[in-house]
Amino acid sequence: MIVAENLTRRFGDRIAVENLSLEIAEGEVFGFLGPNGAGKTTTVRMLAGLLAPTGGRAVVAGVDVVAQPQRVRTLVGILTEHPGLYEKLSAWHNLKFYADLYDLPNPQAQIEKYLRLLGLWERRFEPAGTFSKGMKQKLAIARALLHEPRVLFLDEPTSGLDPEAAKTVRDFIAQLASEKRTIFLCTHNLHEAEQLCTRIGLMRQRLIRVGSPTSLKRELYGRQIVIELQEPWTASEDLHLPFVRSVQRDDRRLLVELDDPEQHNPTLIKRLVELGAQIQFVREQDRTLEEVYLELISEEQR
Amino acid sequence: MTLKRVRVVIVKEWREAFKGGKTVWIGTVAIPLILLGISLFQLFHISDFRAIPPEELPRVVGAVFLVPLLYFLMFPLVIPHSIAIYAIMSEKEQKSLEPLLAMPLRTGELFLAKTLASVLPAVGITWVAFGLFLVVIQALLPASVLELAWQQFSPLWGMALGLFAPLAATFMTLAAMAIATRVSDLRTAQLLSSFAMLPVLMSAFFLVLQETLSRPELLGLLSVGLLVLDMWLLLLNVKLFGREEILTRWR
Numbered sequence: 001m002i003v004a005e006n007l008t009r010r011f012g013d014r015i016a017v018e019n020l021s022l023e024i025a026e027g028e029v030f031g032f033l034g035p036n037g038a039g040k041t042t043t044v045r046m047l048a049g050l051l052a053p054t055g056g057r058a059v060v061a062g063v064d065v066v067a068q069p070q071r072v073r074t075l076v077g078i079l080t081e082h083p084g085l086y087e088k089l090s091a092w093h094n095l096k097f098y099a100d101l102y103d104l105p106n107p108q109a110q111i112e113k114y115l116r117l118l119g120l121w122e123r124r125f126e127p128a129g130t131f132s133k134g135m136k137q138k139l140a141i142a143r144a145l146l147h148e149p150r151v152l153f154l155d156e157p158t159s160g161l162d163p164e165a166a167k168t169v170r171d172f173i174a175q176l177a178s179e180k181r182t183i184f185l186c187t188h189n190l191h192e193a194e195q196l197c198t199r200i201g202l203m204r205q206r207l208i209r210v211g212s213p214t215s216l217k218r219e220l221y222g223r224q225i226v227i228e229l230q231e232p233w234t235a236s237e238d239l240h241l242p243f244v245r246s247v248q249r250d251d252r253r254l255l256v257e258l259d260d261p262e263q264h265n266p267t268l269i270k271r272l273v274e275l276g277a278q279i280q281f282v283r284e285q286d287r288t289l290e291e292v293y294l295e296l297i298s299e300e301q302r
Numbered sequence: 303m304t305l306k307r308v309r310v311v312i313v314k315e316w317r318e319a320f321k322g323g324k325t326v327w328i329g330t331v332a333i334p335l336i337l338l339g340i341s342l343f344q345l346f347h348i349s350d351f352r353a354i355p356p357e358e359l360p361r362v363v364g365a366v367f368l369v370p371l372l373y374f375l376m377f378p379l380v381i382p383h384s385i386a387i388y389a390i391m392s393e394k395e396q397k398s399l400e401p402l403l404a405m406p407l408r409t410g411e412l413f414l415a416k417t418l419a420s421v422l423p424a425v426g427i428t429w430v431a432f433g434l435f436l437v438v439i440q441a442l443l444p445a446s447v448l449e450l451a452w453q454q455f456s457p458l459w460g461m462a463l464g465l466f467a468p469l470a471a472t473f474m475t476l477a478a479m480a481i482a483t484r485v486s487d488l489r490t491a492q493l494l495s496s497f498a499m500l501p502v503l504m505s506a507f508f509l510v511l512q513e514t515l516s517r518p519e520l521l522g523l524l525s526v527g528l529l530v531l532d533m534w535l536l537l538l539n540v541k542l543f544g545r546e547e548i549l550t551r552w553r
């Protein structure tokens with residue numbers, strides 16, 4: 001649904017996005033992470049036909065963004081960094097304006113559908129300027145969806161929202177994903193990315209790494225098993241198991257890095273018990289995406 | 303270029319300006335109405351036409367009808383001022399340009415819509431005001447005065463309303479838009495664009511106070527000058543109004 005090849009954008013001497021190559025399949029929720037100024041918004045603007053790349057190419061929903069930006073804009077929906085609503089106009093008139101620009105055959109029905117879905121129907125005649133931040137964000141999301149785009153760009157949809165509003169928005173995104181829409185999600189909320197995204201791209205001017213949250217974690221840390229013991233581990237022998245890559249001891253805890261724990265854990269535990277370990281708990285070490293993110297970014301800085 | 307999209311944007315501009323509060327309203331409707339009122343008041347109160355000896359009448363009519371003419375030259379300059387500035391500044395302040403540019407809307411359509419949204423009411427209101435003016439004088443002035451007024455003024459009125467008004471409204475709109483795209487706050491934009499209307503206004507004053515009556519073509523000349531200015535401003539605006547330009551430089 002989204003293909004980018006060496007997509008590049010310069011602003012004068014500054015390179016905002018450099019040689020970005022990426023492929024996103026239909027129905028994917030792709031999380032786009034990266035520090036401030038990494039080039040996320042610039043990438044979205046290029047992919048949504050808003051800003052011309054200075055190099056490379058991209059095809060979105062089957063249309064070349066350089067050759068036919070106007071066509072791309074009719075096919076994709078975009079939630080921009082700022083909601084950018086007409087504050088003096090009512091929620092209804094805001095959406096009516098965009099619906100007319102999209103030249104929808106049934107504008108009223110579409111507006112009603114999304115105002116109801118996002119819980120704004122009752123307040124449709126109030127000026128958007130009187131809305132809370134969360135309501136404005138929802139209205140902006142409705143705007144991005146009016147024309148039922150198959151590809152949706154969301155630039156920090158939950159930034160600045162309270163936890164409850166953020167959750168509503170996240171649930172809504174999950175619902176959109178279940179409708180098989182392709183979603184390109186820029187976010188600084190790593191927990192959100194982990195929850196929603198099938199794949200993650202880590203960006204800092206260039207694309208640093210791409211993968212599913214789980215595979216990124218594994219790639220970085222291997223798989224580790226935490227074994228909690230009743231007594232501190234004092235045995236001096238080596239485990240002598242070929243699949244074990246490393247063992248860290250830490251008072252009453254063992255941190256074992258190994259291949260294929262599903263297969264080898266029973267052997268590992270048997271061996272530990274033979275060596276006199278008093279095992280209380282065995283679990284897999286769960287890395288958060290945050291750890292992965294920080295690790296990759298600092299790796300990149302070195 | 304589709305007219306539907308242009309129309310949709312124009313309607314949005316008007317709806318927004320309508321809700322935009324006093325400044326826009328006063329500039330668009332109140333000032334012209336007040337000017338119209340003043341000019342009519344002067345016409346009826348300063349001169350008691352019946353008391354004037356017939357041989358003096360042409361000179362008096364020539365003098366008293368000059369002032370309303372001046373006002374009608376001001377209308378198209380004053381009206382676009384607030385609408386045109388509002389059309390740009392409010393988009394900037396609300397950060398609504400990016401979502402707007404994300405629509406299937408060409409920059410040319412957007413530019414045309416914003417320009418028309420300001421030129422159309424300016425010309426329309428000027429014409430309506432002039433219509434009112436004609437109706438009132440028709441009803442209240444003696445036939446002899448009316449006849450003289452038509453004789454002396456119809457070429458000027460024609461030029462002022464048919465030529466000067468649209469060109470001046472376009473000039474003011476383009477000037478205000480060029481200024482508004484470049485500055486970041488409303489007050490500065492308003493101040494600078496009121497300066498823009500001064501030279502045109504001054505030359506109009508100058509012409510009217512000069513021998514305009516005997517040489518109506520002077521007003522035509524002023525219009526040609528405006529036309530040249532309009533073309534130049536149009537080029538400037540088209541350059542300032544690129545999609546990239548708007549996205550990356552309008553802050």
Ligand SMILES: Nc1ncnc2c1ncn2[C@@H]1O[C@H](COP(=O)(O)OP(=O)(O)OP(=O)(O)O)[C@@H](O)[C@H]1O
Nearest residue numbers: 011016035036037038039040041042043549550551
């Ligand atoms: N219009 C512009 N003119 C000049 N430089 C720009 C422009 N837009 C973006 N940049 C630069 O490009 C780089 C990437 O900016 P971008 O807004 O894409 O980052 P981002 O990843 O979205 O950041 P954030 O997380 O803060 O939203 C930054 O260095 C920024 O200063």
Ligand SMILES: [Mg+2]
Nearest residue numbers: 040041042081
């Ligand atoms: Mg950004």
